[in-house]
Amino acid sequence: MPVIETQDLFKIYNEETVPVYAVNNISIQFDTKEFTCVIGPSGSGKTTLLNLIGGLDSPSKGTINVAGQRIDTMSESERIRFRLEHIGFVFQHYNLIPVLTAYENAAFIMQLQGRPEEETRERVTGLLEQVGLGNRLHARPSELSGGEQQRVAVVRALASKPDFILADEPTANLDTKAAFNLLDMMKQLNEDEGITFLFSTHDQRVIDRASRVVTLVDGALHSDERR
């Protein structure tokens, strides 16, 4: 069953002058429990596609259905609410909140959602323990390594039980060991808990672990390989 479905999707910049097709007529579906990489050279439209799917940007044309809802017609405030409830984000630069501890960062989205404190504590503590950070709950981001920070970011994205997780170059700033640890952790979450992951990446280590690889060239779908 598709959790994401785009139909005739375009994102065109400078439409009035010299049009640039950042996303060029992409119709694609992503199913639940997939571990998908979107790859392609720089400027191929990977990040733009993820931004459109994540409701961070609006398409020039076409439709986007996420978790059964058209997000391309939503207002900005509806999209913010939708992102909060349905999508988990992992960013290249971790983007943790420096003044919050690992636990507080990981619990942040659940608290924004207004989930009960007890439920939040159980879920977040359990996940942080699961990713090997049970003893770093009260550490601030500045006290964590890059790999640990990214694991906190994954837990933050996961904690609220989103329909899928969008990860934009999640291993770009990690050393090899930290990258492998993170990928193993995400793969395990995908296999054990059926979490759907959608990556944009250049990193071969991520591509090697993907169950599906979508390649974009010049904003258009070039290939779609299922493994």
Place this chain on the structure above:
Amino acid sequence: MQLIKMAWRNIWRNKVRSLAVMTAVLLGLVAGMYAGALVEGIMQSRFENFIDNQVSHIQVHHPDFIRENEVFQTVGSDLRTLEEVRAISGVTSATVRTRVQSMIASASYTGGVELYGIRPKSENQTTNFSRNLVEGDYLEGESTNGILIGGALAEKLKVGVGSRIVLSYQDKDNNLVSGAFIVRGIFKSGFTRYDEMTAFVFQEYLNEYLGIGQDFHELAVLAEDIENLDEIYSELQKVFPNSSVRKWNEIEPALEIMITSSGLFSYIFIILIMIGLAFGLLNTMLMAVFERTREIGMLMAIGMNRRKVFLLIALETIFLSLSGAIVGLLVGYIIVAWFAKHGLDLSAFSDVMYELGVDTVVYPALNPSFPFVLALIVFGTALLSAIYPAIKALSLSPIEAIRK
């Protein structure tokens, strides 16, 4: 709760910058509080001097006397009414006076004065006037031709204690009468103009010249508490149904305006300080927003709505200013309290203070509501200062912000 925690911790991300802003708020408030308390103290001193030395709290006159000033326009002569007034609950003391426009002359100068015929004992109980004497003695003993004149008038007349001066005035039949008086004492009331234009003699002695027996033109009442004036005023209207009964602010409306506007001046002063601080706050918060562009973009990307982003920036601004404000109010309160107890000696400006009718040692007084109003002004300033940085934060595009 989550936002409060974040906002509080965020203000400590750049300690030096935040402490600089807090210190500015603190100093601004201390200066504002002290200036406000000083103005209040000056006004209280002026008010007390005015009430004590001149008008008391309430006066009673013949309905036409204030406008026409005729000798025959008296309140009456029945001193039993004076006892009745003294018996009114809340009245500390009361006295009666004769008032007449007069010419005063010495060998060097001739001018007009308001001549008061007083009953020295009750006058002193009501206005404590004897404390203003800087030379000579108060009017005591048997009714004689002794006179008290102001220091400024003595200078004009070039007379001193023991000097002889002549007073001329009309009696009740409009005959011009003159009398020689001996300067018994020289007073300084704190109001130069008053000291130039006023003289005091025994009422009994003056009334004899005026031919009005025991009549009096003015009855002055001093109340225990200014809060009870309305009740005393009502009672006096019952005792003197055909006379004009006026409270101090009707007798001297300019003083009331001055007191009211002095409070306003304090608030204007504080608001001016706060406008300066608002720009400091705005600048600090703008820097904080620009430094955290990616973080704010991330917050919006993961689902923090605009209302919460606005609230976060507003809370940070409020915490930043209120932290300085709380310490500022405390320090300001301690400083004002110290000076309220020990007084601020402004004798270096004694001439100016005397012209203003204010004692040379001023005791700053803090209006109890002043700190709360200040806290509200700081809160309002913080909210206003937060608007522009918050709008800047809200205008960030999550995609652009995260890329930075």
